[in-house]
Amino acid sequence: MLAQTNDYKITYKRFEGNHKRDAVLYVKENQPTVMQTIMASTVPIKVLKDTTYINENGATVMKGFSGSTDYSKFPDEYIKVDHLQNKIEMIKDIHKKNFLVTDELNYTWQITNETKKIKDYTCYKATTTFRGNTFEAWFTPDIPINAGPWKWYGLPGLIVEATDKDQSVVFKLEKIEKLTEEIPFPSSKSKKMTLKQYFKEADEAFEAMFASNDRNTTTTVKTLGRFGLERVYEWEEEPKK
Structure with a gap:
């Protein structure tokens, strides 16, 4: 104890x-x-x-x-x-x-x-x-x-x-x-955004990367977060009828 x-x-x-x-x-x-x-x-x-x-x-x-x-x-x-x-x-x-x-x-x-x-x-x-x-x-x-x-x-x-x-x-x-030390969290210079905004920007960045590699292919990418501990976010859920 x-x-x-x-x-x-x-x-x-x-x-x-x-x-x-x-x-x-x-x-x-x-x-x-x-x-x-x-x-x-x-x-x-x-x-x-x-x-x-x-x-x-x-x-x-x-x-x-x-x-x-x-x-x-x-x-x-x-x-x-x-x-x-x-x-x-x-x-x-x-x-x-x-x-x-x-x-x-x-x-x-x-x-x-x-x-x-x-x-x-x-x-x-x-x-x-x-x-x-x-x-x-x-x-x-x-x-x-x-x-x-x-x-x-x-x-x-x-x-x-x-x-x-x-x-x-x-x-x-x-x-x-x-605990005998300061708690680390290096965020002071980072741009702030919501989780939904982050995934939108991450998806767009990956899509742009794939598009630059193959200009003849259109690719829709979802970031890995959808396949980790969190599978479906609130903004991705089907609206209740």
Whole structure:
């Protein structure tokens, strides 16, 4: 059991596809939480056909059709969650240019009686649905703070494990430390836009890129967000009759 404090640095392992990486949640009393996904920490869960390896600098590299990918050169991802206002800010990029993207979520958890032990914490299962997906979280009242990885919050205890119905992305608690540093969130010089505006600009940028590669082809592109944890956004839903 941790000493009584409301300031934490919480490290999760984020499992996605064939890779895992560190995702660090910064929690400070009376402030929005921030999750930083550290791209340089990416490692393969297993080697597929000898295409993924660790180079001499300790960076994870994957050989593909377009050459090698060095994850240490990818920008870290940031999500700031203000659970009191139901407001979210994210640092997202389009062609290596960062934007401050705002989002709002309002969802309700269903807490079950199902329990299990995770790292000596008694955890309870909760489920919720939003944006075309169903989510499962395990939280512990042993750490009575309203926080969790990604955009999840709103439970009477820290979320220590969470995923979606397909387990396309899985977060698992790695360690909890006392917060002794400033919370990182590099947004001061980034252009601000809504999530809907971001996807519109990202789609247009990708369409322009494909069009420049093949002037005889018209391509409609949807960004990867539609295939991650969020499948259908509010503005994409069919109007109710």
